Amino acid sequence: MALYTDIVMKHFMTPSNVGSIENPSGVGEVGNAKCGDIMKIYLKIEDNIIKDVKFETFGCASAIASSSMATELVMGKTVEEALAVTNAQVVAALGGLPAHKLHCSVLAEEAIRSAIKDYYDQNGIAYDPALFPAFDEEEDENEEGVRMV
């Protein structure tokens, strides 16, 4: 059995919406290089609709494929619809991810939310802060580090 589904591999090898947007309506960057995955999402929003979305990702295949899939899921949606996109939807659309790879995909949802928050902030749009809980680093997992043979 391969580590990843065919859909994951397709989005990893030939991702959609890679790149950046000039004068974006909102930008979100989450993760850090220390833990191994960083995702940056750029949004172009007009009339409350996501007209364009691009991403840049430093990370594993799961992180890159999740970024690609998440951008496809929010393209053309209203801001509210985009906010409703969850990590679980991204994973389902990818045909699943190995359990130990789920944490890499969480970043996709967080990056989109973070970019929308930036859009709200830049445009003085009022929102309920509860929509954007601080994304805490999950340090709980495995203190061991990689096991290389």
Place this chain on the structure above:
Amino acid sequence: MYVYADNAATTRMSDTAVAAMIPYMQEFFGNPSSLHSVGQKAAEAMMNARQTVAGCIGAEAREITFTGGGSEADNQAIITAARIGQRKGKKHIISTAYEHHAVLHTLKKLEKEGFEIELLPVGTLGNITAQQVADAIRPDTCLVTVMFANNEIGSILPIKEIGAVCKEKGVLFHTDAVQAAGHLHIDVKDMNIDMLSLAAHKFHGPKGVGALYARKGIPLVNVIEGGAQERGKRGGTENVAGIVSLAAALKECCDHIDENAAKVTALRDKLIEGILQIPHCALNGDPVNRLAGNVNVCFEGIEGESLLLMLDAKGICASSGSACTSGSLDPSHVLLAIGRPHEVAHGSLRLSLCEWNTEEEVDYILAELPGIVAYLRSISPVWKDLESGKKQFIL
């Protein structure tokens, strides 16, 4: 093109090793403990295998115990030394920060039992000195366990010097020679090694079979209880075919050590030189004092798993010490031990060659790798920040 460059993880079996095991699966399939002739044929083959393995490392046949692999041999050696020490009230063990987990996790278990584990720090080139070992030894030290060669960055340790120190101070010395056996000259007597672990699959033998050398007089403690096999030190009907094959594979490698090393070193150095042309990357470990087949580099701004999978799509099999290859948050403990920051350690790549790799394969890797690194950098926000000067390059 298909290029297998992950020989430190495991090797393809040699024709010799495959041919050696076949008779012991169908013709002489008997249980070596059985008294009938088909069993005794198997027992005889094991006796010969034991003699062969002993001969390859300068030991005596009765000093060799066959195990279910390198990890089991490591476990048994360390547990044995710990129990011997415990009886004398000695509970201090010296090892290094970059051992294989088969050693580190066994030590961790002993630490929970009240042993004091001292892991020697590793130099930035991956070096450990005999002086470090000498300075760390105390009256209550019951074991020094230091690997012969490191599996990730290929460092070759001064085993003979460490053996001399241990002998002088009267401390048991174990070495995990899983990456060294069949690749480096080993003489357990000359090097004053008390216990040594090896695994067949690292020298073109089968997986799941290894050996533990223990100097005569060292009472091995069982990891697996059972029958009287292996002088009662390792229960379970023996993996006869695997053991015979291990011996054949080891003999073949040991007969060609110098010629293989010369060939593989030349390939390795060409590969290293070519890879280092890529900007902002660096070699991990010592450029000279390293296993003939080991190449390990870090690329700034990219993550190792992506790199591996893109290489795989081009038919190139390699490894990485990135966290995401395992799903943990920390990258390789070996790269952290030599002082690579997390950011950089995530972008590591290990290519490990053997005598069957060719110059064409090295050329192919060198043709494919730079483009993949450049592509992954082009989609990396970290690389963008480094290029724009927002973040400082480390490499």
